[in-house]
Amino acid sequence: MKKINLLLVDDHELVRKGLTLMLQTQKKIDVHITQANHGKEAIKLAKEQDFDLIILDVNMPVLDGISTLKKLKELAIMIPVLMLSMHKEEDLIRDALSNGAAGYILKNSSLDEITKAMISIMKRDRYLSNEVAEILINHTNDEVPTLIQNEFNLTLREIQIISMLVKEMTSKEIGDYLFISKRTVDGHRNKIMEKIGAKSAVGLVKFAVKYGIE
Amino acid sequence: MKKINLLLVDDHELVRKGLTLMLQTQKKIDVHITQANHGKEAIKLAKEQDFDLIILDVNMPVLDGISTLKKLKELAIMIPVLMLSMHKEEDLIRDALSNGAAGYILKNSSLDEITKAMISIMKRDRYLSNEVAEILINHTNDEVPTLIQNEFNLTLREIQIISMLVKEMTSKEIGDYLFISKRTVDGHRNKIMEKIGAKSAVGLVKFAVKYGIE
DNA sequence: CTAAAAACAGGTATTTATACCTATATTTTT
DNA sequence: AAAAATATAGGTATAAATACCTGTTTTTAG
Numbered sequence: 346m347k348k349i350n351l352l353l354v355d356d357h358e359l360v361r362k363g364l365t366l367m368l369q370t371q372k373k374i375d376v377h378i379t380q381a382n383h384g385k386e387a388i389k390l391a392k393e394q395d396f397d398l399i400i401l402d403v404n405m406p407v408l409d410g411i412s413t414l415k416k417l418k419e420l421a422i423m424i425p426v427l428m429l430s431m432h433k434e435e436d437l438i439r440d441a442l443s444n445g446a447a448g449y450i451l452k453n454s455s456l457d458e459i460t461k462a463m464i465s466i467m468k469r470d471r472y473l474s475n476e477v478a479e480i481l482i483n484h485t486n487d488e489v490p491t492l493i494q495n496e497f498n499l500t501l502r503e504i505q506i507i508s509m510l511v512k513e514m515t516s517k518e519i520g521d522y523l524f525i526s527k528r529t530v531d532g533h534r535n536k537i538m539e540k541i542g543a544k545s546a547v548g549l550v551k552f553a554v555k556y557g558i559e
Numbered sequence: 560m561k562k563i564n565l566l567l568v569d570d571h572e573l574v575r576k577g578l579t580l581m582l583q584t585q586k587k588i589d590v591h592i593t594q595a596n597h598g599k600e601a602i603k604l605a606k607e608q609d610f611d612l613i614i615l616d617v618n619m620p621v622l623d624g625i626s627t628l629k630k631l632k633e634l635a636i637m638i639p640v641l642m643l644s645m646h647k648e649e650d651l652i653r654d655a656l657s658n659g660a661a662g663y664i665l666k667n668s669s670l671d672e673i674t675k676a677m678i679s680i681m682k683r684d685r686y687l688s689n690e691v692a693e694i695l696i697n698h699t700n701d702e703v704p705t706l707i708q709n710e711f712n713l714t715l716r717e718i719q720i721i722s723m724l725v726k727e728m729t730s731k732e733i734g735d736y737l738f739i740s741k742r743t744v745d746g747h748r749n750k751i752m753e754k755i756g757a758k759s760a761v762g763l764v765k766f767a768v769k770y771g772i773e
Numbered sequence: 774c775t776a777a778a779a780a781c782a783g784g785t786a787t788t789t790a791t792a793c794c795t796a797t798a799t800t801t802t803t
Numbered sequence: 804a805a806a807a808a809t810a811t812a813g814g815t816a817t818a819a820a821t822a823c824c825t826g827t828t829t830t831t832a833g
Contacts, residue, residue, distance in 0.1 A: 358667075364573055367572070454573075515790090525812085528814095529810070533811095545790080555768075717779095745819095746780080747779095748821090750779090759789090
């Protein structure tokens with residue numbers, strides 16, 4: 346069997362090392378592992394190199410798992426993605442699957458389950474761990490709330506402005522950069538604060554950090 | 560240096576393997592590791608064998624970390640315990656420390672930090688990671704500042720000011736609350752930004768969120 | 774004991790943010 | 804086709820933050 350070229354994305358060194366060790370001590374599959382700390386790094390690597398499989402942690406700083414998944418689809422990077430999560434929240438699972446994740450397993454999975462998932466996905470099948478499958482079966486179709494858009498109705502422009510404000514840019518600097526008036530930027534900023542319920546730019550920054558807009 | 564006989568308690572195989580690998584690939588300390596899945600198993604092992612150190616996950620099924628810690632004290636098992644946690648909730652940290660935990664670190668710790676913590680604790684010192692220490696400073700009025708050393712040399716007053724700025728309070732509001740001049744608050748804010756290298760209050764908020772001062 | 778750092782606070786000036794107002798062209802939704 | 808939301812941007816005014824200056828008192832460290 347051919348060596349699997351795996352991109353492993355998780356912000357915890359502990360988890361990366363653990364999975365690496367587990368995969369090295371089994372004989373079903375032969376894996377070469379490249380590691381990434383967070384989504385941003387993963388995207389950079391996925392653009393440069395050709396992987397057979399990506400294992401993506403759901404909860405990460407800088408760029409979370411779901412956002413990374415979306416970004417990969419945007420970039421038309423068609424590498425199958427296995428999501429790895431600490432939590433079994435239904436919303437996250439649905440969000441991941443509806444954004445093209447090939448599988449979803451929990452971090453308490455055994456080595457056996459992880460390799461099974463990897464093999465399935467390499468064969469272009471989907472894989473859900475039993476626990477995850479059960480959640481989806483029992484709680485039927487409610488909606489898939491996309492993290493920020495649906496909850497706060499932020500526009501792409503607004504998110505762009507947020508990300509620049511969080512880089513410590515002033516309204517004037519942002520305006521100059523985007524070739525729009527400082528006033529327009531102010532307008533966007535105020536609209537954003539209104540939408541998310543922030544009293545000042547401070548609340549805006551907290552919001553941004555919380556939702557991984559950086 | 561003598562071999563440390565470590566009992567590692569975590570319900571995630573991934574984390575146990577990861578820590579095992581990490582500890583094997585460093586040379587500062589020599590460790591023999593016994594693993595346990597959850598608190599109940601840990602207590603059984605601790606009664607049978609003599610360990611030098613216990614690393615205890617906070618969130619576990621069957622018997623969680625804090626309960627295990629309590630149970631160990633009840634049984635007069637005096638092995639030092641280093642708590643390992645995914646979350647930085649103040650209550651958990653206080654609960655752990657007041658029940659005799661010798662240290663508390665987060666799962667995103669580096670290998671270096673983990674070994675540092677282990678060495679400290681083996682010397683019967685306490686060890687708190689910076690993130691954890693800052694949570695305690697911020698929410699305590701004037702308790703135990705001796706434990707705390709942070710890399711930015713922030714004073715307690717400065718951390719207090721940060722925590723209020725992050726609550727979206729203005730300099731004037733903070734001044735009124737603390738019965739000091741708005742100017743003094745401005746002075747503190749500027750000093751803080753200088754120390755942490757922030758260009759504006761935005762950078763200050765990002766710093767605060769990153770270090771769990773909220 | 775002396776020197777350094779921290780906490781305090783006033784002055785002045787400039788820049789930035791916030792709070793209101795207004796309006797128009799474009800895009801999206803119904 | 805009409806209505807709603809978005810992105811644009813100007814005016815005016817106030818509040819807040821930032822950048823300099825200056826100083827005193829208290830606390831901490833060498």
